[in-house]
Each structure stands twice: as C-alpha cells, then as structure tokens.
Amino acid sequence: MNSIGYVKIGNVSIPRTAALAPMASVADRAYRLMCKEYGAGYLVSEMISAKGLVYGDSKTAELCTIDPRERPMALQLFGEEAVFVGRAAAMLAPFEPDIIDINMGCPVPKIVGNGSGSALLKDPKRAAEIVRETVKNAGCPVTVKMRIGWDPEHINAVEFAKIIEDAGASALTVHGRTRTQFYSGTADWDRIAEVKRAVNIPVIGNGDVSNAKQCEDMYSHTGCGLVMIGRGSYGRPWVFEQVRHYLETGKLLPDPDVRERMRVMLRHAELTCGFKGERQGIKEMRHNFAWYIKGLRGASRLRGKSGELNTFEDLRAAAEEVIAANDGSEENG
Numbered sequence: 001m002n003s004i005g006y007v008k009i010g011n012v013s014i015p016r017t018a019a020l021a022p023m024a025s026v027a028d029r030a031y032r033l034m035c036k037e038y039g040a041g042y043l044v045s046e047m048i049s050a051k052g053l054v055y056g057d058s059k060t061a062e063l064c065t066i067d068p069r070e071r072p073m074a075l076q077l078f079g080e081e082a083v084f085v086g087r088a089a090a091m092l093a094p095f096e097p098d099i100i101d102i103n104m105g106c107p108v109p110k111i112v113g114n115g116s117g118s119a120l121l122k123d124p125k126r127a128a129e130i131v132r133e134t135v136k137n138a139g140c141p142v143t144v145k146m147r148i149g150w151d152p153e154h155i156n157a158v159e160f161a162k163i164i165e166d167a168g169a170s171a172l173t174v175h176g177r178t179r180t181q182f183y184s185g186t187a188d189w190d191r192i193a194e195v196k197r198a199v200n201i202p203v204i205g206n207g208d209v210s211n212a213k214q215c216e217d218m219y220s221h222t223g224c225g226l227v228m229i230g231r232g233s234y235g236r237p238w239v240f241e242q243v244r245h246y247l248e249t250g251k252l253l254p255d256p257d258v259r260e261r262m263r264v265m266l267r268h269a270e271l272t273c274g275f276k277g278e279r280q281g282i283k284e285m286r287h288n289f290a291w292y293i294k295g296l297r298g299a300s301r302l303r304g305k306s307g308e309l310n311t312f313e314d315l316r317a318a319a320e321e322v323i324a325a326n327d328g329s330e331e332n333g
C-alpha cells in the first residue's frame with residue numbers, strides 16, 4: 001500500500017488524492033458533501049462575487065457558509081477591483097475559510113466583460129494587485145485559479161504564475177485550457193508541468209481528469225502537488241474513492257452497481273432537499289439524476305422525463321424504474 005502523502009498550502013495540509021473543482025450552480029454544499037463522503041481531499045466553493053458580498057447581497061453570503069464536514073475548504077471570490085476583493089476577503093473572516101481562492105479562469109462573457117475571471121490573464125498587473133490586497137486582508141492562505149492564457153496566441157501561464165507567486169499567493173490551480181477554448185478541445189498538461197517547474201508554491205493540476213488512472217497520469221505528467229476533478233464527478237461522487245484506492249493500492253475499483261448508484265443518488269437528493277427544501281431541492285436534482293443514470297439502460301428515456309420530477313417520492317419512483325430497467329444488466333441506453 002502506497003502512502004499518498006500531503007501537500008501543504010500555507011498552514012493547510014491536504015491529502016494528495018483528488019480535490020473537487022469549484023463549479024458554480026453544480027458543486028453546491030450537498031454536491032460537495034457527497035464528494036467529501038467519498039474522500040475528496042479538498043473542496044472549493046462556487047464562485048462568490050466580491051462586489052455582491054460587499055454590497056450585502058444575501059444570496060452571496062449564503063454561498064460563503066461552510067459545513068464543518070467540508071473542511072479543508074476554500075471560498076472562491078471573483079472580482080476585478082483589488083479594493084473590492086480585499087474588502088470581500090476581510091468579510092469572509094466569520095465564515096472561517098481555510099483558504100481564499102481567487103477566480104482568474106472563468107470564461108463566461110458576463111464575468112469576463114466586467115474584467116474579472118479569465119480577463120485578468122490579460123492584465124497581470126491588476127491580477128497581482130488583487131492578490132496583494134487579498135493577502136493583506138485575508139486571515140488565511142490565498143490562492144489563484146487560472147487558465148493557461150487568453151487564446152493560443154497569448155499563452156502566458158508561466159509568466160502569469162510567477163507574477164501571482166510574487167504577489168503572495170500560497171498556491172495556484174492551473175486549468176490547462178485557454179479562455180477562448182471554454183471547455184472544448186483538450187487540456188494542455190504540458191503547460192501545467194511548465195508552471196509547476198517555474199514556481200515554488202504548490203500547483204494544482206486541473207482539466208480532463210475523470211477517473212483514477214487519469215488522476216495518476218496527471219500527477220506523474222505534471223509533477224503537480226494536487227489534482228482537481230470537475231466534470232468527471234458529475235453523477236459519480238465515488239470517483240474520489242476510486243482515485244484514493246488506486247493511488248494507494250494500484251488496483252481499480254469498479255463503478256457501483258445500479259442499486260448502489262440509485263441509493264447514492266437518493267442520499268444526494270436528501271442532502272439537497274435538507275439544505276434547499278424539497279421543491280427547490282428536487283428541481284436541482286433533475287440534472288444530477290440525469291448524470292447518475294448516464295450510461296444505464298433506458299437513460300435517454302428517463303432523462304427525457306426528468307422535468308416531471310417534483311417531489312422526493314417522484315425521484316424515488318424514478319430510481320426504482322432505473323433499477324427495474326437495469327435488473328442484471330448495465331448496458332448503454
């Protein structure tokens with residue numbers, strides 16, 4: 001059995017398994033807790049608007065709440081003005097984040113249009129100011145999540161990473177895509193490796209890891225301190241257990257059978273409804289349900305009906321239907 005070891009971000013020790021990537025509107029508290037139950041080593045919140053927080057938006061504050069079971073966990077801020085991000089960092093103190101992460105990778109036009117997210121890749125001076133101001137105001141380590149550049153002609157991951165390190169960041173997450181790629185094409189792990197070689201702070205590798213073998217490949221290809229999984233966890237929180245098991249033993253754990261998948265899905269629904277109430281919770285479970293049944297017999301038909309799921313009982317009945325359709329076989333459907 002191999003010992004997986006730890007990476008240290010400031011004073012925070014994180015097991016070198018896989019971390020869950022921040023995903024706005026997807027990786028909410030229930031989703032994160034599911035991944036944590038399966039051994040995700042580190043969690044990051046959905047991105048939080050620095051301005052929203054400073055101006056007292058109540059929805060924004062809700063995003064900052066950390067369940068003790070989620071630790072170690074980062075709260076992620078986005079913003080384009082150093083003073084706001086700094087003030088927001090100070091306002092996070094009552095929530096006691098283990099780490100504050102700054103989003104410099106979001107490609108969404110609304111965010112980029114305001115000069116935040118991946119727009120900061122084009123303005124390293126401003127990005128550094130934001131980091132300095134955040135470090136000054138945060139009571140915890142500050143990290144940055146970035147992409148490798150704006151577009152293929154402007155790949156500046158190494159220069160940008162060095163600037164961010166000099167500004168006081170304690171670690172960097174690098175998603176190996178450019179802004180203009182959004183989520184298409186493949187993540188360039190060579191660029192992540194270059195950043196890792198160029199800086200002295202831990203680098204978290206991210207992009208296109210969705211199973212245990214790919215996670216090990218990311219570690220060995222890039223030399224990164226930690227690997228982060230986003231979309232590969234859709235409907236598969238057990239991927240984190242599979243990663244840990246593989247890294248520790250070299251043996252692959254199979255995916256759970258259909259009954260277990262449905263049990264996990266309902267546990268996820270219970271948590272979601274507990275936090276958001278049944279009505280909103282089940283509404284939000286519709287896309288999760290579609291992910292949990294992906295690849296199972298009858299999935300496309302059942303996915304088509306997911307808009308009709310309104311109550312926990314509806315979801316339980318749908319789970320029974322999935323089990324019945326897959327009794328003894330798990331073919332693509």
Ligand SMILES: Cc1cc2nc3c(=O)[nH]c(=O)nc-3n(C[C@H](O)[C@H](O)[C@H](O)COP(=O)(O)O)c2cc1C
Binds near residue numbers: 025046076208230
């Ligand atoms: C639905 C969705 C929401 C996301 N929201 C955020 C976010 O709030 N903050 C952030 O830094 N990255 C966000 N990302 C990017 C992911 O954290 C990650 O970098 C990206 O999905 C690549 O990793 P993957 O290939 O493992 O999915 C989001 C991605 C998706 C698909």
